[in-house]
Amino acid sequence: SQKIEQNSEALNIQEGKTATLTCNYTNYSPAYLQWYRQDPGRGPVFLLLIRENEKEKRKERLKVTFDTTLKQSLFHITASQPADSATYLCALEAGAGSYQLTFGKGTKLSVIP
């Protein structure tokens, strides 16, 4: 069966360090993968999308990599700040043309001042 796993439920990191979050998947052949941020009591907010033919994508302090051989995406936040504290979710389309996004359960990141 299809699975999306975000390896850490929670990750604590010191301010200024680089946070690295992992998303692994099985039994998917995704054309793309997305990352979202969710703050408590709010809806997720789209951050980045990376396509299967892209190895890496950057946006300001964010970087995403996508390895379709390893079936893994890494999400990095450089020079992390307390304001980066949130839950980060990865998401894949359940199947080509399925019109359904399947989300991992998220990693709760806490950046400690």
Added chain:
Amino acid sequence: KAGVTQTPRYLIKTRGQQVTLSCSPISGHRSVSWYQQTPGQGLQFLFEYFSETQRNKGNFPGRFSGRQFSNSRSEMNVSTLELGDSALYLCASSSGGFGGGEQYFGPGTRLTVT
């Protein structure tokens, strides 16, 4: 552009009742998806609508239903509420079919069933 709006934001219902939640997508967006979020299960897909047609449905019982109107606004209905239906219900809109479209989420409706 105004974001996705959901009403009501909070709702308390009793077991056995039914509830209707509403979602207004971003102007110009024709796709609306609904999700249920609970601490144990995370975000789970309920259904997706595009131009008033349901294109996909998640693995939920028939008590969960939805519809989309010609102006792209969407409603979801849960009949015969159970305690386990307590959750945050999120809707998300996107410009159209998938092929890389990111989703824009509303703030959610917090449903509590007592």
